[in-house]
Amino acid sequence: MGILPWRGRDVIDPRDFTREDLEILFEEADKMRRQLSSGRVTRTLEGKIIATAFFEPSTRTRLSFEAAAKRLGADVIGFSAEEATSVAKGESFVDTIRMLDGYADLIVIRHKYEGAAALAAEVARVPVINGGDGSQHHPTQAMLDLYTVRELFGSVDGLNYLIVGDLKYARTVASLLRALSLFKPASVMLSAPPQLQLRDEVRRDVESRGLRLEYVKLEEGLSRADVIYVTRIQRERFPDPQEYEKVRGSYRITRRLLEAYAKGSAKVLHPLPRVDELAADVDSTSYQAYFLQASLGVPLRMALLNLILGGEAS
């Protein structure tokens, strides 16, 4: 597995990356943060246009990419999910991507269907970044997750990870596990309601890549974990709303629970948005790391855009 250069690269699936790729990315993100905090204006991507093709709603991912692009002097065109329904009056997905390919220097895509980003990358001549497609891929979120862990603990290796929640539909989970398989975690524990267990295909895939998964009770996981990764139940992916109602509220990480079981040094991550599964009373504890995680989304995505579009770091 050689190292591809970042320049011109598509970002579709975390499995396309090596540990070295991610380390280069994390160092670039460090640079971006230093630039942001210095207050110096950075226009390394001036004149570039980023297209955001969001066929599915995602304020958070969309705005963090937009902020990242604009912090580097690039401009943004595109559409949000609310506009996507009327995009181009029934034309094919492929024609829509070709249009953006003609207008922009890079396309960020979000789509309900798995494979949409890979198909877009095949059609487009410009680089494509997967902003989340289907229920398996959200590579830039996984990169952000690990970058946050590195920031918190100095390294991604040697830590105990507990992943709690909707392991079935949350694409952040599948992507995070795949990204973790590039590193050397001490342990990877999973805790989920019976209906929301990890899909077999994901489990087999990450195990074949060397990741050993442990299924634990929540309390045990909390007591051993350094990183507690909580996910929202993906209501919008449930085929049957009644099924959602059955599992809704089946887990909830609270301050009380953390203080009862977790190590003092443990940190809670969450890709956000959260609904009920993570109580607001955790916000003011030392466990809380999800606001840091969210705020690192912009420099991490600045790093991605800058590496891919070849902006000279100043």
Added chain:
Amino acid sequence: MGILPWRGRDVIDPRDFTREDLEILFEEADKMRRQLSSGRVTRTLEGKIIATAFFEPSTRTRLSFEAAAKRLGADVIGFSAEEATSVAKGESFVDTIRMLDGYADLIVIRHKYEGAAALAAEVARVPVINGGDGSQHHPTQAMLDLYTVRELFGSVDGLNYLIVGDLKYARTVASLLRALSLFKPASVMLSAPPQLQLRDEVRRDVESRGLRLEYVKLEEGLSRADVIYVTRIQRERFPDPQEYEKVRGSYRITRRLLEAYAKGSAKVLHPLPRVDELAADVDSTSYQAYFLQASLGVPLRMALLNLILGGEAS
């Protein structure tokens, strides 16, 4: 009441400002207008990002803030009301504000509920500007109103003001009265249908701040006024649509009415949009000042952004 510096300041409630604050603002707006008319490109806010969080529709306020930001070289991210419904999949308002706080240098917020802007300012580390919340606050509109009066008459003091229309639900009225209480108007007259009278809490508040309100018949008000401030009936804030139908069309400022009663030097202001309450035949009269008022929205908001974000005036 001391003078706070503008830099880093929130703009939530007109009552937070002194007369001196507004005079500094108006002078900055004068500067901005000179720059705009000189055709020189101003990029004092290059590298800054303004987030527009519009939970309630407002094309006019949103676009004037966007234009103001971009005229200064800043970039804009955000969402309009149409997108807000799906913002972040049911996450709390506070989490949404925290997200924007991590992405932007300043947040402009518009919300249906009173207090939303103040809450946002409490949560966010970056400055927050209230682009209108609930039925009482729309501070930047009030600033614009007074800036327009100053432009038309040379001063805000010593003039007779008539405020006509929906005094109950129009937040521009509550904000304007509060802003006027910082100055020395010769008189402040109110004329409204019985169902749309000023709320007691607003009346008591501005009276306690030294403003004497007179309740007048429309014709009397018109005959005495220098500034005739007309407002739209706020259909969207009526709890009961039938109530709206009852008052709809209960007042209407026309050319004929103005020519019959108003002083030749009087000027009509309106925060716009207008529906039926202000006839199009006023547009071509010397009374019309609402298009000037609208066009001053951009330099006034440029001044606000520039003062708050500390752009060096060039």
Added chain:
Amino acid sequence: MGILPWRGRDVIDPRDFTREDLEILFEEADKMRRQLSSGRVTRTLEGKIIATAFFEPSTRTRLSFEAAAKRLGADVIGFSAEEATSVAKGESFVDTIRMLDGYADLIVIRHKYEGAAALAAEVARVPVINGGDGSQHHPTQAMLDLYTVRELFGSVDGLNYLIVGDLKYARTVASLLRALSLFKPASVMLSAPPQLQLRDEVRRDVESRGLRLEYVKLEEGLSRADVIYVTRIQRERFPDPQEYEKVRGSYRITRRLLEAYAKGSAKVLHPLPRVDELAADVDSTSYQAYFLQASLGVPLRMALLNLILGGEAS
């Protein structure tokens, strides 16, 4: 018919332009393409604001104008059709245009009703570009069409044109015929289902301007044409959905059809989006020129903006 300068000009109706106007435009577009391909950053319109007022959905036209503006360093404000429904709470079209006139340096408008762009141009002091209104005008698409022909064949003159499809509702057809009447085509052939024939007023207008139209069977047209211009049936303009169902699929340009009848040197153009009328199997043939056409939309619109706003070509 003298030559008006481009600077400050409205673009409402192709009939307002001379052949010389279009030749100046095409040369400017050539310049823009050279700049784009050189990778040099062009900011001739830095500090300018373009307003996009899209009252009717059009991702393609909207995004190509946005990309064009941003490639020149200009900024964009505006609204898409999804937001337009709540624009300014029921205010008149004219007031909305006045608002944008106060905020921007140029307005691009798209509207369902014919005459909307002309009305906007009358109200606004800044230049207005018609991004399509009603079923007759879409001047920038016609300019793009002819620019593409010039690129493909070296000239617009002396060629045989076949226009296939919805000649009744497609505004691109009316605009293209009017633009063609400024040049010297060898022939202009039309082929359409009986229900979708050219409207009498358009036919009479372009014939009075010297264009001779031939009505041909599709096969004959294909066998003689150099330029095969295919249009989508404008479903959204059919007063009666049942009427649409009757003509849907009444023509379809396929690879097989082209290989059976068309000259080897013929080129297929289509304003896009396409639905069923142009088969995907044409994409990989030498006939296909619609992706080139689409990609020229950005430099052509850059040229328009730059000429009208007086950006110095660098």
